[in-house]
Amino acid sequence: MTAGVPLQDPTGPVLSARGLQRTFGAVVAAGDISIDVQAGERLCLIGSNGAGKTTFVNMVTGYLKPSAGRIVLAGEDITQRSPREITRRGVARSFQMPQLCLHLSVLDNMLTALHSSRGQGHFLRPAHDAASLARSQELLHGFGLAAHARRPVRELPGGVRKLLDIAMALTGHPRLLLLDEPTSGVSADEKFATMDTVVRAIESHQDRSPVTVVFVEHDMDIVRRYASRIAAFASGRIIADGPPLQVLEDPEVQRCVTGSAPAAQGSAA
Structure with missing residues (x-):
C-alpha cells in the first residue's frame, strides 16, 4: 500500500511548532525547529540517532518541555500542557518499546487504554461495559488481533505486541x-505487512475524522512506501522538509542521514 493524497484542513494546520529548542546543559537536543503538519498527512521524521526526532515527539506530547518556542495544536497553545492534558486534546502516541501490561490479556490492555483516554476506570480493573x-x-479486528483477544500479552511475539500498542x-x-x-x-519479511495493517486500520477511521500521522522511522524502504512527506533531522534541526523523493535526493540528507550520496558527492562525507 502506497501513501495516499493527504487530506488538507482548510482551517489551518493540526500541529504547528515555532522556534522549538531543547537543551540539556551544553547539549543541544533541538535547535530552532519550526514545522506545520496538515490534517491527514503522513509525515515521516528521519535522521540518525540523536538527531532530535524523538526529542521533538517528546515535546509535542508533553514529556519534555521546550527550552524555548511554542507548540500549537489546532489553534491552541499546548506548550506547557501535561502529557495527560495533551492526550485529552486529541494527541496519542506509541513507543519504540511497546508500553503494555504483560500479565493482562490483549482485550484488557485495550480496555485499560480506552478508559485511560477517557479518565475513567481503574488501571488494573478495566470496565467491561458493552x-x-x-x-x-x-x-x-481492524489490526488483525481479534484472535489474540483473550491471550496474555506476555505470550505474544514482538510484531503482534507492536500492533497492539x-x-x-x-x-x-x-x-x-x-x-x-x-x-x-x-x-x-513482516515489516510491509505490519505497516499495511497499521495504515488500513488508521484509514478505516478517516470517515469519522482525519487522523494525522507523524512517525519516526529508520528503514528507508518503509519511508519511501508510506510517507506522504518527510522531515529530515540532523544535529537537532530540520535540514529538509517536503515530498519524499525531493527530500531523499537532497545532497545534505544523503550525506547526513541516508548515507547514499552519489559518487560525485561522496568526498563530502
Whole structure:
C-alpha cells in the first residue's frame, strides 16, 4: 500500500511548532525547529540517532518541555500542557518499546487504554461495559488481533505486541497520532505487512475524522512506501522538509542521514 493524497484542513494546520529548542546543559537536543503538519498527512521524521526526532515527539506530547518556542495544536497553545492534558486534546502516541501490561490479556490492555483516554476506570480493573467492549473489539479486528483477544500479552511475539500498542493509541479517536519506529522489532519479511495493517486500520477511521500521522522511522524502504512527506533531522534541526523523493535526493540528507550520496558527492562525507 502506497501513501495516499493527504487530506488538507482548510482551517489551518493540526500541529504547528515555532522556534522549538531543547537543551540539556551544553547539549543541544533541538535547535530552532519550526514545522506545520496538515490534517491527514503522513509525515515521516528521519535522521540518525540523536538527531532530535524523538526529542521533538517528546515535546509535542508533553514529556519534555521546550527550552524555548511554542507548540500549537489546532489553534491552541499546548506548550506547557501535561502529557495527560495533551492526550485529552486529541494527541496519542506509541513507543519504540511497546508500553503494555504483560500479565493482562490483549482485550484488557485495550480496555485499560480506552478508559485511560477517557479518565475513567481503574488501571488494573478495566470496565467491561458493552460500548467499551464494542470499541475495543472493533480496533482489535481492524489490526488483525481479534484472535489474540483473550491471550496474555506476555505470550505474544514482538510484531503482534507492536500492533497492539498502536491499536491502544487509537482508542481515544485522536486527531494526531505519533508513532516511534512502528517497525522496530518486526522481522524484515513482516515489516510491509505490519505497516499495511497499521495504515488500513488508521484509514478505516478517516470517515469519522482525519487522523494525522507523524512517525519516526529508520528503514528507508518503509519511508519511501508510506510517507506522504518527510522531515529530515540532523544535529537537532530540520535540514529538509517536503515530498519524499525531493527530500531523499537532497545532497545534505544523503550525506547526513541516508548515507547514499552519489559518487560525485561522496568526498563530502
